[in-house]
Amino acid sequence: MVQPIERDGSMTVRVRYPPSPTGAQHIGNVRTAILNWLFAKKMGGRFILRLEDTDRDPSRYRPDVIPDILSNLRFLGIEPDEDWEKGGPVGPYIQSERLPLYQKAAEELIESGKAYRCYCTPERIAALRAGQQQRGEPTGYDRRCRYLTSPEMDKLSAQPFVVRLAVPLEGQTLYHDEVHGDISVENNALDDQVLLKSNGWPTYHLANVVDDHSMSITHVIRGEDWLPSTPKHVLLYQAFGWETPKWVHAPLILGTDHKKLSKRHGDTEFAEYIRRGYLPEALMNFLALLGWSPGEDQELYSVGDLIDRFSLEGITPHPAIFDANKLLWMNGEYIRKSSPTRIVDLSIPYLQEASLIKTEEDIELAERVVPLVTDRMKTLEEVAPLTDFFFGDMPKYDSKAVEKWLKSSDDGVTLAKILPRLEGIAADQFTVNLIEAAVRSGIEELGVPSPQVIHPLRVALTGRTVGPGLFETMAAMGKEKVLYRLKAIIAKEH
């Protein structure tokens, strides 16, 4: 076992993030990982990843999601100090590889009378609960096997059994939570929790306590849904005679309707946000602020800022609401802060996905075009609909736009007037400045307000009424394509 005590006498912080492979990681899981990681970084401690795969019910066990756990964290720039791939001093880091430890621990507890074998069948337990519910009584095991005599036990010894914790019948269990303060519960309200299942595998309660202790975890930072079962864990530590870690229960994440975050709230799967083109720094920033606050009026924080400011005191006691709209805004902020070349690089896969990029030339076009639309991008995914008109010979024409700016005969005349001026510019001189000068002089000659020329031109070239500045658009498009499209539209007018 590693020693959490440093030579200078201070405690080395060791925190853990223990995902369970029962489904794709969601926002809440990752938020908990971030909180743990920030705390480790802040304290110069260690961030440990541990796989809690003790639930082998085929309907829940999903080994296929295991690789994503690591890759999702890495996407955010989180690299565990110890995990099941790189190992570490207190491995293995996969609970299914630690089974003997839990069995030994359970045995120890039975020896000392802190736990007992229970031979009750699942059927009896179910019937018991049903009756309790019907009568409006609190549900829970009736402790029948806790008081078995030796002869009775001998008779049952060949039967399958679970191991249950012998919760004290009286008194109360008190513990201190770093965000909620002192919490106490009456022991008589606690059930004799199953520690070891009849298949010999541990439940969360046992495995988590045994591992946190043997891995020298100093702070248990987890979601508030664990608050009610913490007394059972405290009792377990006491039964083993071990010192408890510090308890830190972070608030739950709810949807904007204040209900627990679920599929109903749209996407809650973390990887979905990666796919949709959210930047790691935006996700890190936003998720860190979900249930934690630096206590000041600022929203945008770099990872370094977050680490600098992180403290357990900043974890809020009330639920955190997941506001997808605010995430969207924040992502837009980070896109605009990024260098154009980075956004171009990140955008190319989305453009390929949308079948807009097919050739080397298309990539060059993308390099010119993407920087023109970063101001209106909130996610990388939006790059395709924002730039699609640049690609291919002709854009798709929006009927309303055409109706408004290309229908009157004046518009055709206008375009015809501008065309030769553009043709007069050399292909390698087709720059924003020269294009603007050419178009402006055409406008002057026509003697009409500039919008009456600019709008038809834009619709003719892009098929729509909104987009980047017209001259930038034309320069990026290139002389050849501009003339091709203009001529095509003029020909159609006649």
Place this chain on the structure above:
RNA sequence: GGCGCCAUCGUUCAGCGGAUAGGACAACGGGUUUUCAUCCCGUAAACCGGGGUUCGAUUCCCCGUGGCGCUACCA
């Protein structure tokens, strides 16, 4: 039902006994502009209710109400 946690603008995060209760998102209004977006300026908007404690409560305590969580041989 039992046990536990929580409670500030429409939403969210601050505020940890004495302030004109602050920031952000969204909304609305205005400016810039060839459109949209960006950017800039501005407006509106909150302490769940009732008791205490205190010279003084948004802040501390109790009750109520409401929300959420747990109540599995799931984590």
